[in-house]
Structures are given as structure tokens and as C-alpha cells.
Amino acid sequence: MNRFKLAKSYKSILLYLLCLFISLPALSQVIIPQSLPNAPTGTSPQSGNATGTSRGNAGNTGNTGNTQGNQPGANQQQQQQQGNQQNADNQGNEKGKAPGDPKLQGQDQSEQSKINDTTSAKLTPEDQEKEALRQKIYGYALFADKNLDPIPDLQIATPTNYIVGPGDELKIFIYNYAESTFEVDVTKDGFISLPRVGNVYVAGRTIEEVRKILIDKFSKFTPGLIGTGGETARTKLMVTLGDVRTVKVFVTGEVINPGTYQVSSLSSAFNALYQAGGPNEIGSFRDVRVVRQGKVVSHIDIYDYLVNGKIDGDIRVQDNDNVVVGYYLKRAEIAGMVKRPGIYELKPEEKLGDMLRYSGGFNDKAYRARLKVQRITSKERKILDVAEANYESFEIVTGDSVNVETVLDRFENIVTVEGAVMRPGDYALDNSPSLKQLIENAQGLREDAFVGRVSVLRTRQDLVLESISINYTDILNNVTPDLILTRLDRVIIPSKFDMAESAYVSVNGEVNNTKIGENEGKFPYTVNMTLEDLLVQAGGLKESAYTSEIEVIRRKRNSIAGAANAQISEVFKFDVDRDLSLNSKGSNFTLMPFDQVTVRKSPNYVEQQSVFVEGEVLIAGPYTIVNKNDKISDVIKRAGGLTELAYPEGATLLRRTLVRELDEPTDFDQAEQTEKSIKSGTIIGDVPNVKEESIGIKLKNILKSPGSFEDLIVQEGDIIRIPKRLETVQVNGAVLYPTTVKYGKGMAFSDYISQSGGFTVQSLRKSSYIKYPNGNVDRTRRFLFFNVYPKVEPGSEIFVPVRAAPVLNTQQAIATATGLLSSVMGLIVTVLAFRSIR
Numbered sequence: 001m002n003r004f005k006l007a008k009s010y011k012s013i014l015l016y017l018l019c020l021f022i023s024l025p026a027l028s029q030v031i032i033p034q035s036l037p038n039a040p041t042g043t044s045p046q047s048g049n050a051t052g053t054s055r056g057n058a059g060n061t062g063n064t065g066n067t068q069g070n071q072p073g074a075n076q077q078q079q080q081q082q083g084n085q086q087n088a089d090n091q092g093n094e095k096g097k098a099p100g101d102p103k104l105q106g107q108d109q110s111e112q113s114k115i116n117d118t119t120s121a122k123l124t125p126e127d128q129e130k131e132a133l134r135q136k137i138y139g140y141a142l143f144a145d146k147n148l149d150p151i152p153d154l155q156i157a158t159p160t161n162y163i164v165g166p167g168d169e170l171k172i173f174i175y176n177y178a179e180s181t182f183e184v185d186v187t188k189d190g191f192i193s194l195p196r197v198g199n200v201y202v203a204g205r206t207i208e209e210v211r212k213i214l215i216d217k218f219s220k221f222t223p224g225l226i227g228t229g230g231e232t233a234r235t236k237l238m239v240t241l242g243d244v245r246t247v248k249v250f251v252t253g254e255v256i257n258p259g260t261y262q263v264s265s266l267s268s269a270f271n272a273l274y275q276a277g278g279p280n281e282i283g284s285f286r287d288v289r290v291v292r293q294g295k296v297v298s299h300i301d302i303y304d305y306l307v308n309g310k311i312d313g314d315i316r317v318q319d320n321d322n323v324v325v326g327y328y329l330k331r332a333e334i335a336g337m338v339k340r341p342g343i344y345e346l347k348p349e350e351k352l353g354d355m356l357r358y359s360g361g362f363n364d365k366a367y368r369a370r371l372k373v374q375r376i377t378s379k380e381r382k383i384l385d386v387a388e389a390n391y392e393s394f395e396i397v398t399g400d401s402v403n404v405e406t407v408l409d410r411f412e413n414i415v416t417v418e419g420a421v422m423r424p425g426d427y428a429l430d431n432s433p434s435l436k437q438l439i440e441n442a443q444g445l446r447e448d449a450f451v452g453r454v455s456v457l458r459t460r461q462d463l464v465l466e467s468i469s470i471n472y473t474d475i476l477n478n479v480t481p482d483l484i485l486t487r488l489d490r491v492i493i494p495s496k497f498d499m500a501e502s503a504y505v506s507v508n509g510e511v512n513n514t515k516i517g518e519n520e521g522k523f524p525y526t527v528n529m530t531l532e533d534l535l536v537q538a539g540g541l542k543e544s545a546y547t548s549e550i551e552v553i554r555r556k557r558n559s560i561a562g563a564a565n566a567q568i569s570e571v572f573k574f575d576v577d578r579d580l581s582l583n584s585k586g587s588n589f590t591l592m593p594f595d596q597v598t599v600r601k602s603p604n605y606v607e608q609q610s611v612f613v614e615g616e617v618l619i620a621g622p623y624t625i626v627n628k629n630d631k632i633s634d635v636i637k638r639a640g641g642l643t644e645l646a647y648p649e650g651a652t653l654l655r656r657t658l659v660r661e662l663d664e665p666t667d668f669d670q671a672e673q674t675e676k677s678i679k680s681g682t683i684i685g686d687v688p689n690v691k692e693e694s695i696g697i698k699l700k701n702i703l704k705s706p707g708s709f710e711d712l713i714v715q716e717g718d719i720i721r722i723p724k725r726l727e728t729v730q731v732n733g734a735v736l737y738p739t740t741v742k743y744g745k746g747m748a749f750s751d752y753i754s755q756s757g758g759f760t761v762q763s764l765r766k767s768s769y770i771k772y773p774n775g776n777v778d779r780t781r782r783f784l785f786f787n788v789y790p791k792v793e794p795g796s797e798i799f800v801p802v803r804a805a806p807v808l809n810t811q812q813a814i815a816t817a818t819g820l821l822s823s824v825m826g827l828i829v830t831v832l833a834f835r836s837i838r
Contacts, residue, residue: 130281136333138342138358139285139302143256143278158240160208165265165319166190167245170202172214177224177235183242196221211239249317251276253325254283269300269323270314276323284328285345290315291322303345303358332396334359336404337366346396353392355402367405374401415485417442419493420449435483436475438491450494451476456483457490503593505534510546510599512539531589532580534597541578546602548575552589553596611714613639615722616646631713632697632720633706642703647725650773650795651699653712654719656692696775726773726795731756733800734763749789752798764801771797 123131134140142148164170164186172182172194184192190203197217202210215237219225224235246262249272256277263272269290279285279302288300290313298313305311317323331345332355339360346355352371362368371391373384376399386394413429415438422443432438435456439445451472458466472493474480485491503525507513513521523537531552535541552572559566574589591597610622618640626634632653642648695712699722702711714720728740729752736757744751749770759765766787769779773795781788792798 133281133343136343137281137285138340138344139306140278142302142306143274148274158207159266160206162207162241162266162316163318164202164205164207164210165245165247166203168265169242169244170210171240171242173236173238173240174218174222174225175236175238178222180222186245207239207241211237214239247317247319247321250320250322251325252322254280254327255325256280263317265318266316268314268316269298269321270302270305270311272317272321272323273300273325279325282327283325286328286347287326288313289324289326290317291324292318293320307358328398330396330398332398332400332402334402334404336402337363337406338404339363350396351392352386352390352394352396352402355396356391362404365406367407372403372405374403375399411487413487415487415489415491417491417493419491420446420495421493422446429485429487432485434485435470435472435491437482438485439472439493445493446495448495448497450496450499453494455492455494456485457492458486459488505529505591505593505595505597507534507538507597507599509597510542510544510601511535512542514539525591525593529591531574531576531591531597534591535576535599536580540580541576541599544601544605545578546600546605547578549600550574550576551598551600552591553598554592555594609716611635611716611718611720613720613722615651615720616643616724617641617722618643625714625716629713631702631707631711632699633702633711635714635720636699636703637706642722645724647723647773647795648699648703649793650723650726651697652721652773652775653695653697654692654721655695655715656717694775696772698774723773723795728795729792730797731800732797733768734760734802735800736760743792743794747792749792749798752792753800759800762803764803767801769799771799 134144166186166188168186170182170184170186170192172180172184174180182194184194186192186202191199191201193199194214194217197214200213200217202213205213215225218237222235225233225237227233244265247265247267249261249263249267249269250259251261251272252258255273256279258276261272261275263275269288273279273288279288285302288302289296290298290300298315300311300313302311305314328345330348330350331343333343334355335341338356339362341359344355344358352373356362369388371386373386373394373396375382375384375397411426414426415429415432416426417438418424421439422445424442427438427441432441435454445451454470454472456468456470458468460466468483470483471480475482504522505525506520506522508521513519521538523534531550541547550573552574554570554572556567556569559568572589609625611625612622613620613635617636620639623635623638636642697712698710702708705711727743729743730740731752732738735753736759739756741752741755749768753759766780766782768787768789769777770790770792771777772793778790780790
């Protein structure tokens with residue numbers, strides 16, 4: 001029993017697995033594939049019997065159709081019928097919504113754009129290359145542009161040639177003498193049902209034909225529909241469309257998304273093609289066929305719409321029409337300087353000129369004289385040159401590539417004139433074929449033109465420049481024929497001023513030349529310029545100018561060549577009045593080119609000079625030097641003499657001098673600023689190129705004997721410093737404790753050393769020295785084996801140098817003395833030995 005149950009269980013499991021394996025293919029077809037790139041809004045992503053589009057249906061028409069159109073297997077036809085029935089129900093329930101409702105279309109477009117953005121990021125390299133090719137094809141952008149909405153609006157007047165079919169809603173209006181209104185739907189069998197009239201077959205008839213049929217039907221019981229006695233009908237009948245039906249259109253061939261589409265019966269073949277995404281990368285834009293019941297009823301040329309804005313073959317589609325897009329037959333690419341580069345499809349009879357017109361024509365800078373066409377033969381490539389005259393007759397072969405180059409950056413008819421003419425520049429060779437005509441077009445020569453030798457630079461065929469010299473005066477006098485110009489000729493007419501050396505005169509010295517940095521003292525020479533004229537241009541004379549002897553140095557132009565004492569210049573001296581006006585007593589000396597005028601400084605002119613007195617005087621400060629030989633005593637006397645606290649032994653004279661480096665260029669502005677600082681006594685710290693000297697003076701002796709040898713003559717910028725009475729002495733250097741010691745009358749040099757701790761082992765006693773407050777220095781002297789130290793005064797500074805070599809200790813001194821004594825004894829023994837041998 002258990003074995004039987006176990007076998008039964010195994011059988012059930014195997015049966016379940018078998019059913020699952022059989023159902024796998026069907027389940028795999030239920031998965032909805034990804035939308036193709038650039039698919040139009042509402043387009044079914046699958047080809048075949050997929051149905052429905054949001055633009056062609058009213059309300060939700062197409063949403064159900066799309067969903068059901070993706071169902072696989074044998075149930076596809078049934079599901080499609082259910083979708084159509086549901087569409088009809090939606091149309092009945094939502095008559096107020098037009099199939100082209102912009103709100104619904106906007107939602108569909110936004111959703112579709114999101115799908116396109118997602119799928120474009122997942123394109124394979126092959127798909128990306130294919131998409132790049134499509135972008136270059138002329139006309140592809142029309143179908144890829146989502147802003148273009150060619151779906152017809154249903155809120156339009158009823159076309160009289162509209163063919164009625166099952167699913168249409170007709171509105172019948174009877175008005176004037178009798179009034180009635182009827183709204184009827186055309187049944188699947190093509191009939192409409194009207195009260196008292198009954199069933200009327202209207203399928204396949206135009207609106208105008210239906211109106212005439214209904215007039216005939218209603219005239220039996222409605223008076224006035226047919227006019228009598230030559231009068232028009234008093235009762236009118238009008239037929240209009242309500243809700244229109246949807247028709248099923250097949251779009252096949254080389255399109256982006258081939259398939260079946262439900263569109264409004266008002267739509268045209270172009271509308272259906274737009275819903276399918278338009279022709280693909282190998283589809284034809286020039287011959288789109290509309291096939292109806294096995295016959296081609298229309299041909300559409302999309303270029304006619306792109307270029308002229310109309311399509312003659314765009315007819316209104318009917319149910320089960322087939323829009324077929326075939327392969328292109330001839331297509332070529334044009335690149336370069338055209339308004340719209342790209343790939344263009346041509347009809348068999350169209351030429352290169354037609355292709356240029358499709359591309360918008362040449363760009364402004366295009367080279368139009370000749371085009372280069374690259375062609376693919378059965379073996380390789382070849383290049384063809386097409387002249388401008390053959391554009392309309394040149395046969396384009398599929399795969400050709402036309403390149404339009406840029407025009408050359410050169411002129412074909414240019415000549416140039418430069419120099420002494422009124423309007424120099426470039427001129428057209430056509431209007432200026434000769435030299436004389438060119439100068440006339442340039443409005444003639446200037447007054448300074450040198451016409452004796454006019455140069456014409458000509459570019460020969462081998463691009464070598466050739467110079468042609470012409471006497472233009474001979475051409476004007478008809479002595480020589482006029483020169484015929486050629487392309488790129490360059491005519492140069494020199495000026496007399498350019499051929500003469502620029503003459504100038506110069507002036508230096510005591511003049512107010514404010515532009516010395518610009519003109520370097522040079523001024524343009526003019527004829528009859530006088531010495532006073534030049535001085536006025538130079539800004540006039542300074543106060544320090546020595547007007548009695550102003551020199552004019554002139555070049556000697558006729559000196560004896562080769563003579564050792566040949567004169568090279570002439571010097572003229574003048575006494576010029578400071579009043580340089582014409583009424584003044586002036587020299588009126590006429591200058592010559594390159595004359596040099598020198599205005600020297602007056603020997604009696606001296607600017608105020610000052611010295612500075614600091615310290616213990618009655619009135620400290622700057623004092624002006626009255627006489628050139630003013631001395632220290634004179635300045636101290638003018639300062640009121642010394643105070644009671646003054647220490648004349650410590651007085652010093654500080655003198656600063658500007659030193660100029662001979663091997664370096666002089667910065668005159670900086671030097672002038674430094675000299676002003678020295679004169680004003682405002683220099684603080686180390687300043688480059690300023691030498692500072694401290695001169696020791698004996699002020700006590702100077703004041704006792706004014707005018708003596710020690711009484712120095714002061715100079716500008718000198719500083720006399722008189723300190724207070726000093727009561728200390730500084731001890732520095734190699735002592736045990738460097739310090740400052742109070743001065744004591746009668747204390748010797750060694751006493752101050754002792755108060756500083758005494759000498760150290762490293763002290764170099766014999767070189768000790770002392771510096772006095774006035775800057776003087778005195779050293780230690782030697783007498784036999786004793787050191788004679790200098791006298792110490794208040795405010796002095798004692799310096800004890802450090803011994804360079806280390807000092808020997810007692811053992812080292814004994815060893816050194818012993819070695820030295822042994823050497824001396826050995827030398828004596830050697831000398832005695834030589835004497836004994838003799």
C-alpha cells in the first residue's frame with residue numbers, strides 16, 4: 001500500500017514538471033520587450049499585429065490595444081477584438097474627449113521621453129553608430145522631433161470628400177422651413193438607421209454624397225427640401241461628422257517601428273508614417289507608397305514636404321491601407337561649407353545641382369569654383385573634380401561624398417599703394433590698371449612726395465619679388481609710358497622727410513627742461529631757430545644760470561681731413577638777457593642743425609648750506625654757513641657757547657659723504673634724494689653709498705684758540721655733537737669681568753683693569769688700547785720689558801684684545817726652554833768643532 005502511494009506521488013510530481021516545461025515558451029513571450037530608441041509616442045514596440053496608439057483613439061483608445069497587442073500565441077486575434085470592443089465602449093462613454101486631446105498627448109509624450117532617455121543610455125556601440133548615421137540623414141530629424149505633431153485635430157470642419165465608414169457618427173441637421181436633428185452611428189454593415197426613413201447604406205460614400213441621398217429620402221415627408229418652379233429649396237439639410245472612427249493602417253518596410261497602427265479616419269499616410277518613426281537608416285524618403293487593396297494608390301515624396309511644405313501624394317488613409325517604405329536607391333553625403341551638411345537621397349534623374357539646393361546652397365565663405373567628389377568604385381576609391389559649370393549635369397552615384405572647401409584667403413585683383421599719397425591702402429586692379437590711375441584713385445600725391453624714384457614691388461609667377469624703379473615725373477610729362485600694374489603689385493612712394501636725417505638741437509645745463517626724461521635735452525630743429533627760441537622751448541633759464549657765457553657748440557663740416565690738429569667743432573659764447581622776449585636785448589643768434597647749447601652754473605651762485613649742532617650748547621639745531629671758511633668755533637659761537645654740563649673733551653664731528661661707484665650706473669634720482677637727506681641731516685642708520693666718518697676734535701683747544709690749526713672748516717651736513725660731562729669708564733675685552741667703572745681722578749689704566757677683575761690668561765696686554773669720547777684712540781707702548789698704558793679720561797672705553805695662540809703652562813714653558821737651550825748648545829759645540837779642525 002505504501003509503495004502504491006509513493007509511486008502515485010512520483011507520478012504526480014513528474015506530471016507537474018512536464019506541464020511546467022511545456023508552458024515555459026508561452027511564459028517567455030508574455031515579457032514586454034524594451035521600447036526601441038526614438039519610438040514615437042503611442043507606437044507599439046512590436047511589429048506584426050500590435051495595435052493601438054494614444055493619438056489615433058479617443059479617450060483611452062490604444063492603451064488597451066497596446067497591452068493586448070503584446071499577448072502571444074493563438075489568443076492574439078481574440079484579444080485584439082476585445083481591445084477594439086473596449087475602444088468602442090470608451091468612445092461611447094467619452095464622446096466629449098477628442099482623440100487628439102492635448103492633455104493625454106502631453107502625458108504620453110512625457111512618459112515616452114523618460115523611456116527614451118533610459119533606453120538611450122543602454123545602446124550598444126552598433127546601435128550608437130546606427131543612431132549617428134540616422135542623425136546625418138536629411139529628413140530623419142522631422143520624425144524624431146517630438147515637438148512636431150502632425151495628428152489632425154478633430155475639431156475641424158467636416159471635409160466634403162470624407163468617405164464615411166463603419167464607426168463614424170453622423171449629425172444630420174434639417175433647418176429653415178422644417179427643423180430636425182439626428183445623431184446616428186454607422187453600423188458595421190455600413191447602414192444608418194433614421195426614423196421614418198429606415199436604414200440607409202452610406203459606407204464608402206463621401207459626406208456630400210450622403211447629403212444628397214438623405215435629401216432624396218427625407219423629401220418624401222419633409223416639405224421644401226427640393227426646390228420647385230426654379231426656386232431654391234426652402235428647407236436645408238446638412239450632414240456633419242461627430243465622433244470619427246478609427247482605422248487600422250499597416251506601416252511596413254524600412255521604418256523605425258514597423259507594425260499595425262490604429263489612427264483616426266481623418267489621418268493621412270504621412271501621419272501613420274510619423275507614428276511608425278519614419279524611414280530608418282536604409283529607408284527611402286523619396287518614394288513612400290500607399291497600397292490599398294493590392295494596388296499602389298499614391299506615392300509620397302517627403303523631400304517635397306521638407307523643401308516646399310506640401311506633399312501632393314499624402315492621401316487620407318482607409319482601413320487596412322498599407323504604407324510601404326522601400327530601400328533608398330541613390331544617396332550621397334555633402335560636407336564642408338554648405339548651409340546644411342548631411343546625407344541626401346536623390347531620385348535617379350537628379351544631379352549634383354539638386355543636391356546642393358537640398359543642402360541650402362553654399363555658405364558665405366565656400367569655394368564655389370570647383371567641388372571634390374569622392375566615389376567608391378567596384379575595386380577602390382577615386383576622386384573627381386567638378387567645375388562650377390557642370391554642377392547641373394554631373395551625375396551623382398550612390399555612396400558619393402562631396403566636399404565643399406573654404407575660399408582662399410587671398411585677393412585676385414588687389415594692388416597696394418603706400419607712402420606719400422593722400423589715401424594709401426588697397427585698391428582693385430580693375431579700377432586701377434596703371435600706376436597713374438592708381439595714384440589718381442588715391443587722391444593724388446602729398447606735398448612731400450619724392451617722385452624722382454617710385455618703387456614697385458612685383459610678385460612674379462615663381463613668387464620671387466621684383467623691384468621696378470620709375471621716375472614718376474617722366475610719366476606725368478609723357479616722357480615714358482605709364483606702367484601697367486599686375487595683381488599683388490605694391491607701389492611705394494617715398495617722402496622727402498623720410499629721406500632726410502632728422503635734425504635736432506640740444507641744450508643742457510641750467511635750464512628748466514621738464515621733459516628731460518623724454519627728449520634727453522633734444523628739440524626738433526626748425527629753420528631760422530634762434531638761441532632764445534631754443535631756451536624758451538627748454539623752459540627758460542634757472543636762477544643759477546650763468547647768462548654771461550652761454551656756449552653754442554657747432555659741428556665743423558669743412559675741416560681738413562687727415563690733419564692731426566683738424567678742428568672738429570666751433571664754440572660761440574653769448575651774453576643772453578634773462579628776459580627772452582623779442583623786445584629784450586638778445587643775441588638773435590641763428591642755430592644750425594645739431595647745435596649743442598650749454599648753460600653753465602654761475603660761479604657766485606651757492607645754495608644755502610647748513611651744519612647741525614647737537615648736545616650741550618645753549619641753542620642746539622641747524623646753522624647756515626655764512627662764509628665759505630666758517631669754522632667750528634664760529635658755529636659754536638653762534639650757538640651761544642657751551643653749557644656748564646658740557647664735556648668738550650668728548651666732542652665729535654660727524655661727516656657724511658656720498659660715494660659714487662664707478663663700475664655701476666648712477667641712479668640720479670636716488671643720488672639726489674640722498675644728497676638732500678645728507679644736507680638736512682635726516683639720514684638714520686646705514687644707507688648704501690653713504691660714507692660716514694667720525695672726526696675727533698679737541699674742542700677745548702679750539703675754543704681757547706679760535707682759528708688755530710685744530711679749528712676745522714665745516715662742510716654742508718656736518719653734525720657737531722657735544723656730550724654731557726662723563727663720569728664713567730667702560731672696560732671691554734679679555735678681562736675677567738667686563739663692566740663700567742666710575743671715573744676717579746688720579747686712577748691709572750691698571751686700576752680700571754683691576755676693578756674689572758684683572759687680566760685673564762688669554763689677555764694680550766701689550767696690545768691694549770683706549771678710545772676717547774671725541775673718537776681719538778691711543779695704544780699701549782713698550783719700554784724695555786714694561787708696558788706703558790695710555791692715560792684714562794672720563795667717558796673713555798678700554799679694550800683688551802684676546803691672545804691669538806693659547807698660553808703655555810709651567811711644564812710646557814720649561815720643556816720649550818729646555819729644547820731651545822739644547823739647540824743653542826748643540827750649535828755652539830758644532831762651531832767650536834769646526835774651529836778646532838782648522
